[in-house]
Amino acid sequence: MAILKIARMGHPVLRRRAEEVEDPDTPENHYLVHNMIETMADARGLGLAAPQVHVSKRVVIFHAPADEPNRAPGESVERELTVLFNPIIEPMSDEKVFGWEGCLSVPDLRGKVPRHASIRYRGLTLDGGTIERTVHGMHARVVQHECDHLDGVLYPMQMTDLSKLVFDSEFHHFIEAADEMDEFDDDVEDGEEMVDVDT
Numbered sequence: 001m002a003i004l005k006i007a008r009m010g011h012p013v014l015r016r017r018a019e020e021v022e023d024p025d026t027p028e029n030h031y032l033v034h035n036m037i038e039t040m041a042d043a044r045g046l047g048l049a050a051p052q053v054h055v056s057k058r059v060v061i062f063h064a065p066a067d068e069p070n071r072a073p074g075e076s077v078e079r080e081l082t083v084l085f086n087p088i089i090e091p092m093s094d095e096k097v098f099g100w101e102g103c104l105s106v107p108d109l110r111g112k113v114p115r116h117a118s119i120r121y122r123g124l125t126l127d128g129g130t131i132e133r134t135v136h137g138m139h140a141r142v143v144q145h146e147c148d149h150l151d152g153v154l155y156p157m158q159m160t161d162l163s164k165l166v167f168d169s170e171f172h173h174f175i176e177a178a179d180e181m182d183e184f185d186d187d188v189e190d191g192e193e194m195v196d197v198d199t
Ligand code: NI
Pocket: 102, 103, 104, 105, 145, 146, 149, 198, 199
């Protein structure tokens, strides 16, 4: 296994549409996924897409967050690592929510990004099985962020207000300002989520 080099914003591999994977269950793909897991852990990431390690294939891995304020009653909380080939996302409604995101390919920055509040996604596992889930909140946000990487899209390209693209080191100003204005709790009630790790 190996820790792979992470492509950063500006590298062409991050702007390309990644290729479908015909058969996930090959030694080459097992090797790729294991290296992606090791690379993500080393970088302390929450998720990683293959183009971020210079491999233009439709593969993403992520830890769906355990703490989901927008979780529907009865929905199970996915803590396990998910490996997904050829993922397809279907929004469950037009509702979008804003939340802060970071990305291993856009280091030291953080941005407030609108995402579908609720999605259904499906894809193949490493052994060729099928995953299909309906998810909300942070889980939905992470999946949308990762799958965007497969279509050459980085989170700043999804932003509608670039004044909310900030350095990590200045991020505390936003939390303090929101606290002072007593807005922060309202935002959370509106479905905003915090992400303090990169994907
Ligand atoms: Ni990312």
